[in-house]
Structures are given as structure tokens and as C-alpha cells.
Amino acid sequence: MVIAGIAEADWIALLLTLRLALISTVLLLVLCVPLAWWLAFTPSRAKVLIEALVALPLVLPPTVIGFYLLILLGPRGAIGGALESIGLTHLAFSFTGLVIGSMVYSLPFVVQPLQNAFQSLGTRPLEAAATLRAGPSDRFLSVVLPLTRRGFLTAFVLSFAHTLGEFGVLLMIGGSIPGQTQVASIAIYNHVEALNYGAAHGLSLVLLVLAFSLLLAVYALNRRFRLVGVVQ
Numbered sequence: 001m002v003i004a005g006i007a008e009a010d011w012i013a014l015l016l017t018l019r020l021a022l023i024s025t026v027l028l029l030v031l032c033v034p035l036a037w038w039l040a041f042t043p044s045r046a047k048v049l050i051e052a053l054v055a056l057p058l059v060l061p062p063t064v065i066g067f068y069l070l071i072l073l074g075p076r077g078a079i080g081g082a083l084e085s086i087g088l089t090h091l092a093f094s095f096t097g098l099v100i101g102s103m104v105y106s107l108p109f110v111v112q113p114l115q116n117a118f119q120s121l122g123t124r125p126l127e128a129a130a131t132l133r134a135g136p137s138d139r140f141l142s143v144v145l146p147l148t149r150r151g152f153l154t155a156f157v158l159s160f161a162h163t164l165g166e167f168g169v170l171l172m173i174g175g176s177i178p179g180q181t182q183v184a185s186i187a188i189y190n191h192v193e194a195l196n197y198g199a200a201h202g203l204s205l206v207l208l209v210l211a212f213s214l215l216l217a218v219y220a221l222n223r224r225f226r227l228v229g230v231v232q
Contacts, residue, residue, distance in 0.1 A: 006202045012179055013187040014206060020095070020183060021163035024102040028110040028159055029152070031103075036114035041123070054111045057104060066172025069101050073173065093175045098183070101173040102163050109158040117151020118144075150222050157218040161211050 006014075035054075039047060057065060073091040074080045080090030091097040125147060129139045145152070167185040174181030176190060184207055191200035 006206070007199060009178060010184070010187055010199065010203045013182050013184045014203065016095075016179070016182070017164060017184040020098055020102055021160045024099050024106060024163055025110075025156055025159040027099070028103050028106060029156060032107070032110045032114060032155075036111050037118055039111070039115045040118035055108050057106075058108050062105060062166070062168030063172055065105055066101060066169040069097070069104065069169070069173045073097050073100065092173060093177065093181060095174075095180060098170055098174045098181055101169045102166060105166060105169045106159045106162050109162050110155040113151045113155040113158065114148070117148035117154075120151075121147050153218055153221055157214050161214045164207055164211055 035050075039051060039054075070092055071077050072079050075084055075090045075092070077090070077092075080092060084090055091100065121144065125143050126139050129143050134142065165185060166183070167189065170181070170183055171186055171189075174183075176182045176186045182190075184203055188200050188203050188207075191197070191203070
């Protein structure tokens with residue numbers, strides 16, 4: 001079945017990609033806020049080490065990350081083996097494995113914008129809120145979130161858009177199982193290998209438009225936030 005010039009299997013791969021991007025990005029935002037906050041304000045000497053580890057996916061080949069994740073999550077790995085020892089299935093070649101791989105590979109795209117936003121905020125607004133007897137959760141929700149919304153928006157869009165184009169990590173950890181681990185980038189690769197350039201072009205064009213639209217939206221919203229800040 002072909003819809004809008006794109007085969008049904010490719011639409012399934014695209015929807016799987018969008019699902020992966022949304023789940024991994026939301027999980028990263030939840031998990032990375034405390035880490036980014038700690039990196040923004042800690043005087044610890046370990047900060048340099050943690051920052052280097054966070055930035056590692058920016059310089060390592062994706063296949064290297066995918067290889068070690070495959071070893072770790074596979075049936076003989078520390079995590080995969082432990083799961084199998086208690087009667088569960090290892091995480092290699094599964095959607096859960098894709099989520100883990102995507103989160104590792106997109107980690108710096110979430111942590112770094114949040115860290116920069118928190119550092120720009122500083123501690124003075126929080127100290128002022130504390131003098132008004134605002135609790136920690138109230139300070140975060142009513143002070144930190146509104147004043148660092150540009151950082152959160154940038155982190156969300158960069159992570160989401162980055163996941164759309166992931167290939168090496170996902171191929172290593174998930175393979176190419178239609179409907180389960182075959183994301184859009186892998187489907188495009190398969191089409192090119194089969195010399196089916198028309199199908200590769202159709203799916204590539206969808207990803208191109210989607211990624212460009214996301215980046216255009218974040219730049220437009222950031223510009224709007226700057227103008228609102230100047231007016232206020």
C-alpha cells in the first residue's frame with residue numbers, strides 16, 4: 001500500500017522514528033535537569049570529568065557507541081545478562097534498546113543547553129524567591145522554568161531533531177527489524193542498497209522538511225522570547 005507516494009512500510013518506519021524521538025527526548029529532559037543544574041553550579045573538581053563524559057557522543061563515531069551498547073545490553077553483557085538471569089529478555093535488537101541508545105547519543109544536546117540556561121540565570125533570582133519563603137519546588141516551577149524556557153525549548157528540539165537522523169547507533173543496537181527497530185534512517189539506507197532511489201528520496205524528503213520545520217520553529221520562538229524580554 002502506498003500513501004502520498006510513500007510505501008506503508010516507510011510510514012511505519014517514520015512513525016517509529018517519531019515515537020522514539022518523543023520518548024527519548026522526554027526521558028532525557030526529566031533525567032538531565034538535575035545533572036545540568038549540578039554542572040551549572042557545582043564547585044567540584046569532578047565537573048570537568050563529567051562534562052567530558054557528557055560531550056563524548058559529539059566526537060565518538062556512532063558505531064563505537066552502538067557497539068559498546070550492544071555488548072552491554074546483549075545476552076552476554078552486564079545489563080542484558082543480568083536481565084536474562086532473572087528470566088527477562090535482553091535489550092539488544094529491541095525498541096527499549098533503541099531508546100537507551102538514542103538517549104546516550106543525544107545526551108549532550110539536552111545537557112549543554114540546560115546547563116547554559118541555568119548558568120545564565122544565576123542564583124540571585126532563587127535567593128530573592130527564598131526570601132519570600134518560596135520552597136524549592138515552588139522556586140523551580142515559578143522562577144527557574146519561566147526564566148530558562150528558551151534553554152528547555154532548545155534542548156527539546158535539538159534532541160528530537162537529532163534522533164530523527166540517528167543511524168549508526170541505532171543500526172548497531174537495534175538492527176533493522178521492520179515495525180520494531182527499523183527507523184526511517186535505516187529504511188533509507190536499505191532503499192539505497194536496493195537501488196530504490198525513488199523510495200529513498202520520498203522518505204528523505206519527509207525527514208528533511210520535518211527537521212527544517214523543527215529548527216525553524218525553535219529559532220522563531222527564541223527570537224520571540226528575546227523580543228518579549230526586551231519589551232518587559
